[in-house]
Amino acid sequence: MSALPELNTLVRVALGEGAPVLPSRVEGVEGDDLLLAAPSYVGDVVGPRVGSTVSVHWTSARGVCSVPVEFVAAERSGIKLWRVRLNGGVEFSQRRRYARVTTGGPLSLAADDLETVRVGWMLDLSEGGVRARIAPGAFSSDEPVEVRLTVEGELVTLVGSVVRTAPPVGGFEEVTVSFPDDHHAADLVRRFVLQEQVRLRRLAAENG
Incomplete structure (x- = not known):
C-alpha cells in the first residue's frame, strides 16, 4: 500500500488511447480502492463505464508512477467522487529529459x-x-x-x-x-x- 498515492495527492486519470488525461486528487484510500475527485471535462469527453479499465498517474520521489485501475462507481460524499479499484501493480519510471x-x-x-x-x-x-x-x-x-x-x-x-x-x-x-x-x-x-x-x-x- 505504501506505493499508492497518499491522501490529497494530485493525480492524472487516463481514460484510454486517444482520450484526454484528466486532472484529479486522491480523496480517500480504502483497501484496494482509491476515491478520486471526479475530474471536470468538457466537450464530447465521456466518463468511464463501470467495469472499464483506466490508469492513474502521479509523481513521487521515485519518479513517475502509474497503476491500472477498474472504474467501480461514481459516488458523492460532499463532492462527486470516482471509486476505482487496483487492477495491477504500480509501475515506476524516471521522467525523461526533453529538448x-x-x-x-x-x-x-x-x-x-x-x-x-x-x-x-x-x-x-x-x-x-x-x-x-x-x-x-x-x-x-x-x-x-x-x-x-x-x-x-x-x-x-x-x-x-x-x-x-x-x-x-x-x-x-x-x-x-x-x-x-x-x-x-x-x-x-x-x-x-x-x-x-x-x-x-x-x-x-x-x-x-
Missing part, C-alpha cells in the same frame, strides 16, 4: 474548474512542458491546469501540472507547466522542437 527551444506565441492556462483563466505568452517549449509569462497570482505549484497553445498552426489542448512560478517582474510572472509523458501531442511538439533546433543552428552558423 527545449525558445519560442513565442500566445497560450492560455485554466484551472481544473475552468473558472480561473489566464492568457499569456510562451517563452520556451518542450515535449515535456512549457514556460510562459502570465498575469501573477493565478496558480500555485502542483496545481493541475489546462494548457491551450498553437504548434505549427494546430491548436493543442493538454492537461499539465504547475511545476514552479517565479516572482513577478514588470507585472508578469513566469510559470512552468509539465505535461504528462507520451501525451497525445508529443509527436507534433517533438517535431516542432527539432525543426526549431535545426533552424537556430543554421541561423547561428550564418551569423557566425
Whole structure:
C-alpha cells in the first residue's frame, strides 16, 4: 500500500488511447480502492463505464508512477467522487529529459474548474512542458491546469501540472507547466522542437 498515492495527492486519470488525461486528487484510500475527485471535462469527453479499465498517474520521489485501475462507481460524499479499484501493480519510471527551444506565441492556462483563466505568452517549449509569462497570482505549484497553445498552426489542448512560478517582474510572472509523458501531442511538439533546433543552428552558423 505504501506505493499508492497518499491522501490529497494530485493525480492524472487516463481514460484510454486517444482520450484526454484528466486532472484529479486522491480523496480517500480504502483497501484496494482509491476515491478520486471526479475530474471536470468538457466537450464530447465521456466518463468511464463501470467495469472499464483506466490508469492513474502521479509523481513521487521515485519518479513517475502509474497503476491500472477498474472504474467501480461514481459516488458523492460532499463532492462527486470516482471509486476505482487496483487492477495491477504500480509501475515506476524516471521522467525523461526533453529538448527545449525558445519560442513565442500566445497560450492560455485554466484551472481544473475552468473558472480561473489566464492568457499569456510562451517563452520556451518542450515535449515535456512549457514556460510562459502570465498575469501573477493565478496558480500555485502542483496545481493541475489546462494548457491551450498553437504548434505549427494546430491548436493543442493538454492537461499539465504547475511545476514552479517565479516572482513577478514588470507585472508578469513566469510559470512552468509539465505535461504528462507520451501525451497525445508529443509527436507534433517533438517535431516542432527539432525543426526549431535545426533552424537556430543554421541561423547561428550564418551569423557566425
